[in-house]
Amino acid sequence: MNGAEALIGTLGNAGVDVCFANPGTSEMQLVAAIDQQPGMRAILGLFEGVVTGAADGYGRMADKPAITLLHLGPGLANGVANLHNAKRAGSPIINLVGDHATYHLQYNSPLTSDLEGVARPMSHWVKVSKSERDLAQIGTEAFSAAISYPGQIATVVVPANHAWDEGSAIAEFGAAPAVQTVPSQVISDTAKALSDAAGPIALFLGGRALREGALEHAGRIATKTGARLICETFPARLQRGAGRVPVERLPYFGEQAEEYLKDFKTIVFCGCEPPVSFFAYPGKPSWLSPEGAKLIRLASKEEEAEGALQGLADALGAPAKSALIQEAVRPPAPEGKLDPAKIGAILAAVMPDQAIVVDEAATSSPPIFPATQGAAQHEWMTLTGGSIGMGLPLAAGAAVACPDRKTIALQADGGGMYTCQALWTMARENLDVTVILLNNGSYAILNIELARVGVQNPGPKALSMLDLRNPAIDWVSISHGMGVPAKKATTAEEFDAALAEALAHKGPRLIEAMI
Amino acid sequence: MNGAEALIGTLGNAGVDVCFANPGTSEMQLVAAIDQQPGMRAILGLFEGVVTGAADGYGRMADKPAITLLHLGPGLANGVANLHNAKRAGSPIINLVGDHATYHLQYNSPLTSDLEGVARPMSHWVKVSKSERDLAQIGTEAFSAAISYPGQIATVVVPANHAWDEGSAIAEFGAAPAVQTVPSQVISDTAKALSDAAGPIALFLGGRALREGALEHAGRIATKTGARLICETFPARLQRGAGRVPVERLPYFGEQAEEYLKDFKTIVFCGCEPPVSFFAYPGKPSWLSPEGAKLIRLASKEEEAEGALQGLADALGAPAKSALIQEAVRPPAPEGKLDPAKIGAILAAVMPDQAIVVDEAATSSPPIFPATQGAAQHEWMTLTGGSIGMGLPLAAGAAVACPDRKTIALQADGGGMYTCQALWTMARENLDVTVILLNNGSYAILNIELARVGVQNPGPKALSMLDLRNPAIDWVSISHGMGVPAKKATTAEEFDAALAEALAHKGPRLIEAMI
Incomplete structure (x- = not known):
C-alpha cells in the first residue's frame, strides 16, 4: 500500500472516523485513501477555517480527534485562527497537511512556503514524514499527541511523494498516553488549606473541571466549605442546566472581574490558571486575583480534574452529594421588540434536553447566559482563544459528533461573517443546527473597547x-444562498415562533434576530 | 504624540494614504491615529483575507503600499494566505499588527500567540517595536522594505502600550532604496548569445517585464531576433490588448508547458526564473525547460526589467519600434448556452478601455484569456501564489487604487467562496467592480488533478x-445579502445583456454565469 493508505488506515484503526477536509492537488492521494477507508466520513468545508473550527467542535464533544485535510502552507494558514481557539480549548485534532513532493520543493513553485513555520505557532506537536514508510508510525504518534489530556493539536506534514509511493504498511497504535493525575500531597495540602481558610473561599474551575462529574465533586466541596464555584470566562465546554451543579461565571471586563474576586481570601484553581485580563488597558490591571489572597493550584489544565476534585471532596469529608443543585427555571414568554435578554428567556423555556449551545454571541452573550442557567441540561461552548469566526464551524462539528442532539449556535454578526461558509456544510450534511444570528449591525464590543x-x-x-x-x-x-432555510425575527413573538419551528425540525435553520 | 500617531503620521508623510483594516481592541489606538490622519482612507474588510487581498490588488495597481491593520496573531493568520499570493506577486504591503501590551504578554491571555512566528513565513521583513519611541523609525524602515523593487511584504508588530504611550515623534522617510539594475556585462553577454544563437529563441517574461514599457522593448528584441515572447503562467500584472506588444502565455499543466518549450534552443529570462511544474506528479517532470537548451538570466524578479530589456534591444541594434503589435479583435456575439469561451468573446467585444481584469477563473480561464487578446487595452492580474480566494479581494483593492477605471473580476465559484465577504466591502465603498462569478458547481481543477x-x-x-x-x-x-446587485445568466444573450448593464453603471455588480 502507499503512504497515504497506510496513514489513513492507521488512524482509522486507532478509532478516527471523521475527516473535515478542504483538499487540493497535493492531497489527492489522501482523499483516495479516505475514500477507501471503511467507516470514515469525509466532510467538505468551503474554507479551511470551517474545517478546523468544525474539528474543534467535534473534538470538544467527541473527546477524540477528527482529521483535518488541508492544502499546503496557505491552506493550513487559513485554518490557523480556529486552531488557535482549539489549542486554547484543549481540543484533540489531527491535521494532515499535504506538501509538495520532497524533490519538488527545491523548485520553489508557487505554493511553496515554510509549512512547518506556518504550523508551529498553533500546534502542540508537528512532524514531517521522512519517507512513505514512516507515515503510519507518525500517524500513531500524532494520535497519541492529540489525545493527550485534555487534548492537543497534532499536525502531520505529508509530502505528496510519500503519500503516493508504495511500500508502506499500517502501524498499530499502542497504549494511550498516561493522564497526569494530581499528587495526593497536593490534594491533602489543599484540603488542609481550605479547612484552615478564613474568609470567603472560591473554587475556580476551568477546562475539564466543568464537566458534570467534576462539577458534582465541586458541589460537594462547596457544600462542605461554603466555597463559591466560579467558572473561567471562556469555558471550552460547560455542562449546565437544571439538576446539575451550577457555577457562576467570571465577567469579561477586567475591572468587573477584579471587583468580582476582590473579597476572596482563598482561591483554589482546578483545570485552569488564575484569570487575567483579556487585553491590557492603560492604567488597568492585567492580574485579577486580589492582592493578599491565598491562591492554590489544585490541578492545571493538563492534569486530571475530576479525580482531583473527588479526592479533595473526600479529604475534606464532604457529603456524598452536592447540596448545590440548579433548579429548573422556565421564564415567562417575553413580548415586543427583540433583545438578547428576551432571546435568553425564550431559549431557556424551550431548550431541548441535552442541547449543545455554541456561544459566539459576543456582547449579546452576557444577558443570554444567566437566563439559561435553569434550562434543560445542555452544553455551553465558548470562544476560548478570542479569535472570532469559530461559532458556525464549531456548531457544524459538534452536530457531526452528536447527531442525536440539537446544536444551537448563538452567533454575533461580526464573527459570523468570518466563516459564513459553514452554513453550506450544515446544509450539505443536513446537520441538526439552529443558528441564532444576532444582528446588531456592529462590532459592538469595539465601541466599548x-x-x-x-x-x-x-x-x-x-x-x-x-x-x-x-x-x-x-x-x-x-443563508438561502448557501442552502440553509432562514427567517428574520424582529419581535419576541416572531423569534419564539421561528425558534419553535427550527427546533421542531431536524436539519439546519437560521433565525436572523434583529437586536 | 503617542506611538500610534507617530507611526501613522510617518507613513502618511511617506505617501501612504489607504488602510485596509479589520481591527480589534489592541489596534484601537491605531484606528484613532488613522482617524486623525488627513487624507488617509480607511476601508473595512469583514475578514482579514479580504484585507490582505485588497492590499495586494492595491499594491499591484498603485505600485505603492497600502497599510493593512490586523488583530494579533490569529487576525494576521487569517490574512496570511493572501499575503502569500502578494509575496509571490512582488506587491508592496505594510502590515500593522497589534499585539498585547509588552507587560501583558507574560499572562498568556487568550489571544496570545507567537505573532512573529505567524508573520515570518509570508513576510519579507518583520519587526517588533521596542518602545513607543522607535515606532516611527520602524515605519520608515517598513516603508523602505515594502517599496524595494518590485515590492515586498513588510510586517510591523505594534504592542498596544507602544501605541498608546506618549513621547513619540514623526520620523522622516529618507531616500528610496536603490533599484538593482542589471550589469551592462550581463546585457552585452546576453546580446552576444542571442546574436550567435542557432535555432528557435524565446524571451521568457515575468514580473515587471510584463508592463507596457518593458514589453515594447521585448517587442523590439523579437523584431530583431525572431524570438517568441512568452509570459509566465501566473503574471502579477500583464498589460495587454490592442496596440500593445502581445505575449504568448505558458500553459498551466506541466506536460503541456514542457511540450510548448521543447523546441527552443535558447531561452532568455527576464523578471522571473525558469518555469517549473505547479505541482509534482508521479513520473512527470518538475523542470520544464528543454534539456540542452541554453538558459540565460537577463534579470531576476528583483532586478529592474524595463532598463534591462531596453539595454538588450539597443545592444542588439533592434529597431526603435516593435513590429509585433496586437491588432484589435472584436469577436462576433455568440449565442446559446453559456460557456467560458463565449464569456471570453463577449468580454473581448465590450472590454472598457484600461479595464483591470482580475483572473481567478481557474479552469474557466484558458478559454477566456486568448479570446481577450485583441480587446481594448487592459491589465490582467492572476493568482500568483496559487492560494485560492484572492480574486474578489484583489478586485476590491485594484478598484480602490484606480477609481476611474473599471475592474472586472473573473471569479471561479470555489475560490469565490473563500473570501465572499469582499462583496460587502465593494458595496460599502461603491467600488466600480463587475464580478463575473463562474459557477460550474465544482472544484473542477481537482477532477483533472x-x-x-x-x-x-x-x-x-x-x-x-x-x-x-x-x-x-x-x-x-x-451577493444581495452583502449589498451587491446581482443577476444570473444561463445563455450568452443573458450574459451579454447583464454585462452591458453592469459596465454601464458605476459601482459593484455581480453576474452569476452558469457554465
Missing part, C-alpha cells in the same frame, strides 16, 4: 471601522 | 470532495 483603551472623541473614520450597517447585511439571503 | 496524480476509479466519497452542487450555491442571493 475604544473608550476603554483611552480613545476620546473618535471621529467618523474610526467609528466606521466598527460599523456593519453600511450596507446592512441580509443574513436571510446569505 | 485526481487522475493526473494517479488516482484510479475514485469512489463517491472522493468525488464528493470536489463537488459544490449539493447544495447548489446561489450566488445571486449571497
Whole structure:
C-alpha cells in the first residue's frame, strides 16, 4: 500500500472516523485513501477555517480527534485562527497537511512556503514524514499527541511523494498516553488549606473541571466549605442546566472581574490558571486575583480534574452529594421588540434536553447566559482563544459528533461573517443546527473597547471601522444562498415562533434576530 | 504624540494614504491615529483575507503600499494566505499588527500567540517595536522594505502600550532604496548569445517585464531576433490588448508547458526564473525547460526589467519600434448556452478601455484569456501564489487604487467562496467592480488533478470532495445579502445583456454565469 493508505488506515484503526477536509492537488492521494477507508466520513468545508473550527467542535464533544485535510502552507494558514481557539480549548485534532513532493520543493513553485513555520505557532506537536514508510508510525504518534489530556493539536506534514509511493504498511497504535493525575500531597495540602481558610473561599474551575462529574465533586466541596464555584470566562465546554451543579461565571471586563474576586481570601484553581485580563488597558490591571489572597493550584489544565476534585471532596469529608443543585427555571414568554435578554428567556423555556449551545454571541452573550442557567441540561461552548469566526464551524462539528442532539449556535454578526461558509456544510450534511444570528449591525464590543483603551472623541473614520450597517447585511439571503432555510425575527413573538419551528425540525435553520 | 500617531503620521508623510483594516481592541489606538490622519482612507474588510487581498490588488495597481491593520496573531493568520499570493506577486504591503501590551504578554491571555512566528513565513521583513519611541523609525524602515523593487511584504508588530504611550515623534522617510539594475556585462553577454544563437529563441517574461514599457522593448528584441515572447503562467500584472506588444502565455499543466518549450534552443529570462511544474506528479517532470537548451538570466524578479530589456534591444541594434503589435479583435456575439469561451468573446467585444481584469477563473480561464487578446487595452492580474480566494479581494483593492477605471473580476465559484465577504466591502465603498462569478458547481481543477496524480476509479466519497452542487450555491442571493446587485445568466444573450448593464453603471455588480 502507499503512504497515504497506510496513514489513513492507521488512524482509522486507532478509532478516527471523521475527516473535515478542504483538499487540493497535493492531497489527492489522501482523499483516495479516505475514500477507501471503511467507516470514515469525509466532510467538505468551503474554507479551511470551517474545517478546523468544525474539528474543534467535534473534538470538544467527541473527546477524540477528527482529521483535518488541508492544502499546503496557505491552506493550513487559513485554518490557523480556529486552531488557535482549539489549542486554547484543549481540543484533540489531527491535521494532515499535504506538501509538495520532497524533490519538488527545491523548485520553489508557487505554493511553496515554510509549512512547518506556518504550523508551529498553533500546534502542540508537528512532524514531517521522512519517507512513505514512516507515515503510519507518525500517524500513531500524532494520535497519541492529540489525545493527550485534555487534548492537543497534532499536525502531520505529508509530502505528496510519500503519500503516493508504495511500500508502506499500517502501524498499530499502542497504549494511550498516561493522564497526569494530581499528587495526593497536593490534594491533602489543599484540603488542609481550605479547612484552615478564613474568609470567603472560591473554587475556580476551568477546562475539564466543568464537566458534570467534576462539577458534582465541586458541589460537594462547596457544600462542605461554603466555597463559591466560579467558572473561567471562556469555558471550552460547560455542562449546565437544571439538576446539575451550577457555577457562576467570571465577567469579561477586567475591572468587573477584579471587583468580582476582590473579597476572596482563598482561591483554589482546578483545570485552569488564575484569570487575567483579556487585553491590557492603560492604567488597568492585567492580574485579577486580589492582592493578599491565598491562591492554590489544585490541578492545571493538563492534569486530571475530576479525580482531583473527588479526592479533595473526600479529604475534606464532604457529603456524598452536592447540596448545590440548579433548579429548573422556565421564564415567562417575553413580548415586543427583540433583545438578547428576551432571546435568553425564550431559549431557556424551550431548550431541548441535552442541547449543545455554541456561544459566539459576543456582547449579546452576557444577558443570554444567566437566563439559561435553569434550562434543560445542555452544553455551553465558548470562544476560548478570542479569535472570532469559530461559532458556525464549531456548531457544524459538534452536530457531526452528536447527531442525536440539537446544536444551537448563538452567533454575533461580526464573527459570523468570518466563516459564513459553514452554513453550506450544515446544509450539505443536513446537520441538526439552529443558528441564532444576532444582528446588531456592529462590532459592538469595539465601541466599548475604544473608550476603554483611552480613545476620546473618535471621529467618523474610526467609528466606521466598527460599523456593519453600511450596507446592512441580509443574513436571510446569505443563508438561502448557501442552502440553509432562514427567517428574520424582529419581535419576541416572531423569534419564539421561528425558534419553535427550527427546533421542531431536524436539519439546519437560521433565525436572523434583529437586536 | 503617542506611538500610534507617530507611526501613522510617518507613513502618511511617506505617501501612504489607504488602510485596509479589520481591527480589534489592541489596534484601537491605531484606528484613532488613522482617524486623525488627513487624507488617509480607511476601508473595512469583514475578514482579514479580504484585507490582505485588497492590499495586494492595491499594491499591484498603485505600485505603492497600502497599510493593512490586523488583530494579533490569529487576525494576521487569517490574512496570511493572501499575503502569500502578494509575496509571490512582488506587491508592496505594510502590515500593522497589534499585539498585547509588552507587560501583558507574560499572562498568556487568550489571544496570545507567537505573532512573529505567524508573520515570518509570508513576510519579507518583520519587526517588533521596542518602545513607543522607535515606532516611527520602524515605519520608515517598513516603508523602505515594502517599496524595494518590485515590492515586498513588510510586517510591523505594534504592542498596544507602544501605541498608546506618549513621547513619540514623526520620523522622516529618507531616500528610496536603490533599484538593482542589471550589469551592462550581463546585457552585452546576453546580446552576444542571442546574436550567435542557432535555432528557435524565446524571451521568457515575468514580473515587471510584463508592463507596457518593458514589453515594447521585448517587442523590439523579437523584431530583431525572431524570438517568441512568452509570459509566465501566473503574471502579477500583464498589460495587454490592442496596440500593445502581445505575449504568448505558458500553459498551466506541466506536460503541456514542457511540450510548448521543447523546441527552443535558447531561452532568455527576464523578471522571473525558469518555469517549473505547479505541482509534482508521479513520473512527470518538475523542470520544464528543454534539456540542452541554453538558459540565460537577463534579470531576476528583483532586478529592474524595463532598463534591462531596453539595454538588450539597443545592444542588439533592434529597431526603435516593435513590429509585433496586437491588432484589435472584436469577436462576433455568440449565442446559446453559456460557456467560458463565449464569456471570453463577449468580454473581448465590450472590454472598457484600461479595464483591470482580475483572473481567478481557474479552469474557466484558458478559454477566456486568448479570446481577450485583441480587446481594448487592459491589465490582467492572476493568482500568483496559487492560494485560492484572492480574486474578489484583489478586485476590491485594484478598484480602490484606480477609481476611474473599471475592474472586472473573473471569479471561479470555489475560490469565490473563500473570501465572499469582499462583496460587502465593494458595496460599502461603491467600488466600480463587475464580478463575473463562474459557477460550474465544482472544484473542477481537482477532477483533472485526481487522475493526473494517479488516482484510479475514485469512489463517491472522493468525488464528493470536489463537488459544490449539493447544495447548489446561489450566488445571486449571497451577493444581495452583502449589498451587491446581482443577476444570473444561463445563455450568452443573458450574459451579454447583464454585462452591458453592469459596465454601464458605476459601482459593484455581480453576474452569476452558469457554465
